[in-house]
Amino acid sequence: MRTSAFLVRVPHAHYRTFGVQCVAMRDSMMLWCGAVPDDTGENEAPPPGDTDTDAHAAAEAGAEARAPTDMAGAATEPASERACAAPAGRLGRDWSVAMTLPAAGTRASTTGTCLYRVDGEAALPMAQRLAAATGLAQLYLSLDLPPALCVGGLVPLAPEDARALQALELGLKDVCARMQRYTHA
Numbered sequence: 001m002r003t004s005a006f007l008v009r010v011p012h013a014h015y016r017t018f019g020v021q022c023v024a025m026r027d028s029m030m031l032w033c034g035a036v037p038d039d040t041g042e043n044e045a046p047p048p049g050d051t052d053t054d055a056h057a058a059a060e061a062g063a064e065a066r067a068p069t070d071m072a073g074a075a076t077e078p079a080s081e082r083a084c085a086a087p088a089g090r091l092g093r094d095w096s097v098a099m100t101l102p103a104a105g106t107r108a109s110t111t112g113t114c115l116y117r118v119d120g121e122a123a124l125p126m127a128q129r130l131a132a133a134t135g136l137a138q139l140y141l142s143l144d145l146p147p148a149l150c151v152g153g154l155v156p157l158a159p160e161d162a163r164a165l166q167a168l169e170l171g172l173k174d175v176c177a178r179m180q181r182y183t184h185a
Helices: 053-060 081-085 123-134 159-184
Strands: 002-009 017-025 028-035 075-078 094-101 109-117 138-144
Touching: 002 159, 017 159, 028 159, 094 123, 109 123, 123 138, 123 159
Parallel strands: 028 138
Antiparallel strands: 002 017, 002 075, 017 028, 094 109, 094 138
């Protein structure tokens, strides 16, 4: 089992930084994601003895610690000690699990269920897409999103909010890719 914390930065006027805590287990992964203050992780190195040695080495490289920004504007980077020290938020605000079903063909299908939902419906489809992209047997996703980014009801998201949610999903996909090697142990 391996655990690491990351920061995902998205293009949004009010919610630019999200903290991600990832626990990688054999053939499964648990992700928690919630908004954190924008200044979290600025100019800080990860703590000594960080559980993610690649993140620690990248942070020691200075400016190279930031991941390149992808087309949607999301950037993923290892979280600092201050970002990991006092996590705030709710574990199960929008919590789902997705399972990849073995397929005889080239594409595996996914199924999933909502474990707990307060006011959003983003975790289940996002977990299913992440599970399909990674091929993990199980992917648990808990989102603690600000109300402006919550999907649900008949009112569509504002374009800026939709772009931020899409960039957040791309950032989570990057976190999964970085942590996936620990699921084969």
